[in-house]
Amino acid sequence: MTDRELHRTDTGDDWLDGLLRADGREHRAAYADDNGFTARLMAALPAPAALPAWRKPALAALWASAGIGIAVALPGAVFDVAHGMLRAILGQPVSFTGIAAAVAALGAATWAAAAIALRDD
């Protein structure tokens, strides 16, 4: 005997269980029409948390200043890293012009990605 069956028969009052079962069946069969309940509830929900308007420009400025800071602090590092990466990728010595072109392409791609990421939804 399942627990659901047990809780209906443990007093031995079958007639009372019958009445409660009938009442329960009617309750489960009843459907409360929405009648605008869902719409009223959705209107009562708290407003979505909006990010402050200055957040995106502030974030962009922060990243830009961080980038400039690193470039100023380590003037040779950017060139050395780019040089090393290109040599590893191409497997041959590269010229300064080639590195400059690659850095320019990388910068353009970064700017494009940043523009997409920071666009208004």
Added chain:
Amino acid sequence: MSEPALTDAQLIARAVIHDDRHAFSELVRRHQSAVRTTLRRLTMGNHALADDLAQETFLLAYRNLGSFRQEARFSTWLYRIATNAFLADARKRREEPLGDRDADVADGTAADAEPLDSGGPDPARAASLRLDMDRALAVLSEAERAAIVQCYHNDLSHEEAAQVLNCPVGTVKTHILRAKLKLKARLAAWAPL
């Protein structure tokens, strides 16, 4: 071909991760009837109060959706919030004069006086039984009524009812037993001879 309906778990994930209000409104649409009819039963047919408590229930569910661990069915979780809201409201109202509450109960009884499937073909008998059942349920304590509603009306097991009522299974059984003793005395006229 129409898109298959999303499960409750999928809708909950959308609502939590993407703050998808359309997904949450679908959850409300699915469960509003069960929650509201349960609260109508708990409040003895006071539809206005039941809808207020149902709104409170879904607002609380929305705020705490991220903490729902899917260990129980979503409906069971909602019943738990709804029952807590009902019991908290009942505690507040206990200090108020009884006159208004009696009027609410009487109004609700009249509004809910739909035919009850009592096994007999006589609609007058069914209506009379429904009235007596409502009156009998009204004499139960809130906790006893909540136990009866969860086990008989929402067809939950003792374990599920214990989760909803936030109490041990033994307490649920005690509430049911006490409630039945009171109902037996109140509904004695319906006992077979």
